[in-house]
Amino acid sequence: MxxxxxxxxxxxxxxxxxxxxxxxxxxxxxxxxxxxxxxxxxxxxxxxxxxxxxxGITASTQTDMIRLATPILEELCQRVNETVQLRIIDGVEALCIAKAEPSRDLRVHANVGRRRPLYAGSPKCLLAYQQPDFIDRCVPAKPPALTAQTPKSRRAILAELERIRGQGYCVSRGEVSEHQVSCAAPVYALDTSVVASIHVVAPAFRIRDSELAHIIRLATSAAERLSRALGWSEEG
Amino acid sequence: MxxxxxxxxxxxxxxxxxxxxxxxxxxxxxxxxxxxxxxxxxxxxxxxxxxxxxxGITASTQTDMIRLATPILEELCQRVNETVQLRIIDGVEALCIAKAEPSRDLRVHANVGRRRPLYAGSPKCLLAYQQPDFIDRCVPAKPPALTAQTPKSRRAILAELERIRGQGYCVSRGEVSEHQVSCAAPVYALDTSVVASIHVVAPAFRIRDSELAHIIRLATSAAERLSRALGWSEEG
DNA sequence: CCTAGGCGTTTCGTCTACCGAAACAAGATC
DNA sequence: GATCTTGTTTCGGTAGACGAAACGCCTAGG
CATH class of the missing domain: 1.10.10.10 (Winged helix-like DNA-binding domain superfamily/Winged helix DNA-binding domain)
Incomplete structure (x- = not known):
């Protein structure tokens, strides 16, 4: 390991x-x-x-998560016509374990196996629901400013995590990469902990606020369906 | 394991x-x-x-095979507009370790992680290039007749393997599943052994003989490009 | 209702094969 | 050529893995 x-x-x-x-x-x-x-x-x-x-390939066929997620990701991908990812936490990073891409020419490219920091962009959706001491370890005092939209202080990130917990999803407009917008919704396991997140990521110019609201609804719905498939239910 | x-x-x-x-x-x-x-x-x-x-997901990003194959599979997929697979031998079976699917509605569905016997259909392309004693162990005396096109005897299969070695590719018309046609080409490693195979699999009614020849050329070319990427060269 | 045989689990004393420290070989760096 | 690095090998001692056998707990079948 x-x-x-x-x-x-x-x-x-x-x-x-x-x-x-x-x-x-x-x-x-x-x-x-x-x-x-x-x-x-x-x-x-x-x-x-x-x-x-x-x-690993064998594990992915034996493990419920990916097997159950694949059709859900593909349906979501087809509906929003943008790239869709499934991420989990590994170590102190977000790891992409599955994806679905639309067939249009201009799209955000995704790679299974790629890691991203948890404290910036839509991976914050995963971080928001972890234990306080884990969050504490993951959020740096001085986060690197990747773009003009990147939260500039530890305090700002912690406030954002609070908001994510409140609204149940996460939106990132150009926080990691200038011209990308992404939104994510948490996936719950049987024990009501958050084990993964479903992300929709798209070129910023294509997504107006009205469309974003629609995408958020679809992503949240997909995440909820996957949660149920994993055994979660409204009243845990 | x-x-x-x-x-x-x-x-x-x-x-x-x-x-x-x-x-x-x-x-x-x-x-x-x-x-x-x-x-x-x-x-x-x-x-x-x-x-x-x-x-496993991490290994797939560290392992040359899949990393190098993915763009080649996707290009091949786009050119033939049919489902494309990359298979290796694991144990006595062919294991699908990567795939690319076109976005058309009617297509053959592929699953990474799925296993198939080596002695029937296009996986014979992998088997043909193995050691004689390994082939011996893999080909059953009485192969199960999946369809009317399935080779009915051990002798028939061994002859088919011989033909594959001669022409450098493998074509299966409905051997495993009645209405599917698939063709495969071998991928060579640095040591000139066959380590994988690239498969194109399509609905039978869509593939006339003239198109098949075209697909075989493209598949063989893709397999050769992957071979070169893995370090193989004409004169090993 | 009882027994027999299957399962996963636990115990226990033996002894093996794994361990750490240290030495060794082979390049680098200066 | 001296002095750091690496990776590799040796060696004696002991921690801990090992197999056999016993132990509950099932289910099946008489």
Whole structure:
């Protein structure tokens, strides 16, 4: 898992990160390489191997989340005619685990596996519903100003999270990338915790406020349907 | 990996399949459950867990195969306007690890993670280039007759594999499913072994022989481009 | 209603194979 | 060429994994 978090590093650094001895790290990597769990990406750096690829693909067919989400994402994608993503929290980042893209030429491109910080743009929708101490760790004191619209202070972000919790969705107008607008709605699990979020992301010029309201309704509805499919119900 | 191969089984069966004692199987599953590598799918059956999902998604971004293949599959998909798949061998089956689908209404649906036998239909393209003893193990003496077009004997299948090796591609007209036609071309790795295959699969009524020839050319070309991207060259 | 056999789970004493520290080889950097 | 780095190997000691067997708890079947 350390290799997954930070690929293309050597034995020594991995040993330090994980707090194990260099001998042990070397031996573990060596046997993992034999089993194709990791592979060398260069002379002495490691990345995840083919076995993990196969296991991961198999896991995605065994795991309810993606299997249940795929048709919902595709229907939402078709209705809004924009790119749709499903994200979960991994570590202190938002990880895209599924997507659906419309067939029109000009669209926002999405990548399964891409990570984004939780404190900026629509990933805030995921962050808003986490434990206070986790939120505390994730929001930096001085967030980097990606665009003119990026919230400039920790205080501003925390206020935004509060608003998200109140209205039940999140809208980001050019916070991460100048000409993109995205909105997201939370997906609840059986235990009423938020386990994922559904995002619609589009070129800013195409989305007027009236359309945005419509998109939010559809996204919220899709998120709610996925929540129900995962066992959640209104009265948890 | 045994859990991946056969999900929803209990401790005892897994212990037998893997040849380890029941005690060991139980303890391993127990700690794997804590680490979210596996999870219980019911009271006493196991499936792959969330950690494997995350690792697998991460692996797919670190692994050259899928990263390099995705744009090639999408271009091929756009050109033939039919569903396109990338398959590899896992165990004695063909595993779909990536796909691209056109946006037209009537199309063949593909699922990443789905497995198919190697001895029927276009997966024969993968089988044809394997070691003789592996082929021997994969081709059953009495193949099940899925449709009227399914090869009826072991001998017929072996002859077909020979033909595939000769022409460099594989065509299946309704061998697995009555109204589907599919063709496939092999993807070579640096060591000139066949590591994957690119498949185009379409409704039979839409594909006349003249179009089929065109599709084969495009599929073969796409497979060759992927091969080159993986380091293969004409004179290996 | 009882028994037999299946399951997952727990215990226990043995002993193995994994561990950390240290040495070693091989490049880098200066 | 001295001195840092890397990755790799050796070695003795012991932590902890191991298999066998026992233990509840089921269900099936007589």
């Amino acid at each position: 350390a290799v997954a978090r930070k690929p293309n590093v050597g034995v020594t650094e991995l040993a330090q990160k994980t707090g194990i001895t260099k001998s042990r790290a070397y031996r573990l990597l060596h046997t993992m390489e034999q089993r194709q769990i990791v592979k060398r990406t260069s002379e002495s750096t490691y990345g995840l191997g083919d076995a993990m690829l196969i296991l | 045994a859990v991946a191969r056969k999900p929803n089984v209990g401790v005892t069966e897994l212990a037998q399949k893997t040849g380890i004692t029941k005690s060991r199987a139980y303890r391993l599953l127990h700690t794997m459950e804590q680490r979210q590598i596996v999870k219980r799918t019911s009271e006493s059956t196991y499936g792959l867990g969330d950690a494997m999902l995350i690792l």
